[in-house]
Amino acid sequence: MSALVWTAVGSLAAWLWLLLGQGFFWRTDLRLPPRGEPESWPSVCVVVPARDEAAVLSESLPSLLAQEYPGRAEVFLVDDGSSDGTGELARELGRRHGGLPLTVGSPGEPPAGWTGKLWAVRHGIGLARAREPEYLLLTDADIAHAPDSLRELVASAVTGDFDLVSQMARLRVESVWERLVVPAFVYFFAQLYPFRWIAGKGSRTAAAAGGCVLLRASAAERARIPDAIGQAVIDDVALARAVKGSGGHIWLGLAERVDSVRPYPRLHDLWRMVSRSAYAQLRHNPLLLAGTVAGLAVVYLVPPVALVVGLVTGAHPAAAAGGLAWLLMTATYLPMLRYYGQPLALGPLLPFTALMYLFMTVDSAVQHYRGRGAAWKGRTYARPDAAPGP
Structure with a gap:
């Protein structure tokens, strides 16, 4: 089996795990827990x-x-x-x-x-x-x-x-x-x-x-x-x-x-919102950055690439694994699109959005090493404490 097939199968396995083993993160039905009327209302x-x-x-x-x-x-x-x-x-x-x-x-x-x-x-x-x-x-x-x-x-x-x-x-x-x-x-x-x-x-x-x-x-x-x-x-x-x-x-x-x-309204505004804290999320660790970039590529970018390349080159196992992984990815994204009242046709575009987030994360690291850190509203925090992981 070629490297493309193995990578596509690995991406498919990752999506099967995300679908079933990551706390059903894709479900959007979690609202305020059941509540009653308190005997007295606290201040x-x-x-x-x-x-x-x-x-x-x-x-x-x-x-x-x-x-x-x-x-x-x-x-x-x-x-x-x-x-x-x-x-x-x-x-x-x-x-x-x-x-x-x-x-x-x-x-x-x-x-x-x-x-x-x-x-x-x-x-x-x-x-x-x-x-x-x-x-x-x-x-x-x-x-x-x-x-x-x-x-x-x-x-x-x-x-x-x-x-x-x-x-x-x-x-x-x-x-x-x-x-x-x-x-x-x-x-x-x-x-x-x-x-x-x-x-x-x-x-x-x-x-x-x-x-x-x-x-x-x-x-x-x-x-x-x-x-x-x-x-x-x-x-x-x-x-x-x-x-x-x-x-x-x-x-x-x-x-x-x-x-x-x-x-x-602009991509620049959203880019700044994400990039100002993305590297802090990775604890300012270059190894975690490299792992995140690789993970995003395998999980989000490999499926459409494997599908297209597999179909063009006749590598049908790669195309099948990539297509199924892309299908699972899209299916897990649809509930969030429904929650936001967006067209479900945006679902297959998630790999493109993930690619933007990959670039935002890399840019966050670049800004950190330039001494600009988490710049926000006229203040710069060059080396803030990283937020703890899950």
């Missing part, structure tokens, strides 16, 4: 770190202020050195919309050993602790919540006795590049951190989605959040790992009415 403080978010704040912040929550709740927006009037706009929105009490604070520039976002989160949690909340909702400034979002999150946490409940916000998919890249982004994340494994107390897999994290305040103190993860670029995974590592029970699933309002 909640919402912490929103925001840096130069004036363009999206008018859509997101009013949705938090309008939360229909039966217990005591208030919002703390932390203006992380914005230059676009984010803090002033937040105060104006608070006056205009009313609803939950709003406090706008600013922590100043982060010291060495801290990312800007986590320094802002630290400041927000510090302000919130004066209210002695039982839960903290950590949410990004570009996330819009349905009116009952906080109520449903808290009900799930209380009913399931979870220390952390996180929802992967539904990202925007309107431009051509968003349609190609965004569903695959969530698909790859779920493949790396299967949601069904995360809730298992005996599993080491831990992850959260930073746009929407409900965290029990006592669990945050036990895990030393955010001080224990102050330099983490992939802060949501690091947070979940710290909480689970300290004995916490965590849950992650897909959202139905928690949406990101941030647009990514």
